[in-house]
Amino acid sequence: MIKSLYWRINFFLKRQKSRQIRKKLGNNVQSIIVNSKNGILATDPEDLEVGHQLRVNGSFGLGEISRINQLVDEKSNVLIVGGHIGSLAIPISKFVKQCTVIEASPKTYELLKTNILLNDCDNITAHNIAASDTNGKIKFQMNSVNSGGSKRLPINNEFMYRYDDPQVIEVESESLDVLLQNQIFDLILLDIEGSEYFAMKGMPVLLSKCNNLIVEFLPHHLTNVADVTVKQFLENIPDQMKYLTIPSRNETFPIDVGGVILQEMFNKNLGDDGILFHKEKLQEVA
Numbered sequence: 340m341i342k343s344l345y346w347r348i349n350f351f352l353k354r355q356k357s358r359q360i361r362k363k364l365g366n367n368v369q370s371i372i373v374n375s376k377n378g379i380l381a382t383d384p385e386d387l388e389v390g391h392q393l394r395v396n397g398s399f400g401l402g403e404i405s406r407i408n409q410l411v412d413e414k415s416n417v418l419i420v421g422g423h424i425g426s427l428a429i430p431i432s433k434f435v436k437q438c439t440v441i442e443a444s445p446k447t448y449e450l451l452k453t454n455i456l457l458n459d460c461d462n463i464t465a466h467n468i469a470a471s472d473t474n475g476k477i478k479f480q481m482n483s484v485n486s487g488g489s490k491r492l493p494i495n496n497e498f499m500y501r502y503d504d505p506q507v508i509e510v511e512s513e514s515l516d517v518l519l520q521n522q523i524f525d526l527i528l529l530d531i532e533g534s535e536y537f538a539m540k541g542m543p544v545l546l547s548k549c550n551n552l553i554v555e556f557l558p559h560h561l562t563n564v565a566d567v568t569v570k571q572f573l574e575n576i577p578d579q580m581k582y583l584t585i586p587s588r589n590e591t592f593p594i595d596v597g598g599v600i601l602q603e604m605f606n607k608n609l610g611d612d613g614i615l616f617h618k619e620k621l622q623e624v625a
Contacts, residue, residue, distance in 0.1 A: 533564025
């Protein structure tokens with residue numbers, strides 16, 4: 340009860356702060372450009388998560404970028420599903436041959452395109468589409484306080500997803516096996532706020548050809564957004580993946596043991612921003 344009240348107050352204060360920023364800046368200011376360690380990035384003024392960290396700290400996700408760079412080289416083709424404004428894709432693109440980015444939010448996609456131009460990233464191709472297992476339209480929730488938390492309309496739309504009164508729109512969805520057919524990616528990263536399950540169902544061919552797969556794993560997303568079990572989630576992992584590395588634990592497991600660990604994490608409501616499924620055992624976990 341006390342914990343729930345704490346989070347409701349915290350969410351309320353964030354929403355008020357975001358609205359105050361918008362009121363001070365006015366409606367004509369669409370972005371704030373920062374010179375960060377991730378690159379020169381246009382950020383959403385109302386975003387108090389990734390945007391705020393870039394503006395205040397001058398960086399975001401450098402540890403994750405470092406881990407990814409250990410898995411790729413100048414010949415690598417990388418697919419990032421959930422590219423947001425490019426804070427990961429832009430620095431990663433400097434180390435690889437080609438980077439393909441999927442971003443569902445129309446508003447965020449405009450910032451992503453701007454940032455690709457600002458950083459002269461000729462090797463990034465971006466698509467404004469929601470990765471799914473079906474082609475058509477889906478309802479999509481546009482969050483302002485945490486624009487990176489925008490997501491397909493959750494099956495169980497808990498308060499934590501709608502505390503900032505998000506706008507609900509319709510966006511185009513597509514199977515990535517259709518959109519990106521005949522392409523091969525060495526590394527695929529999925530961070531789409533609970534839609535990872537649907538995206539993986541729509542890209543079995545792409546997954547079967549990759550060497551490394553990074554997926555956000557959050558129990559509340561599995562339960563509320565996708566409404567699936569850990570077992571159903573793992574059924575989408577391709578057979579060539581023999582190992583699972585969990586960065587938050589700094590441990591690597593054989594895939595069968597890793598599945599048991601993920602179920603234990605789920606039961607304890609423990610998540611990880613990017614668990615790594617891989618074909619070969621890693622020499623070192625950063």
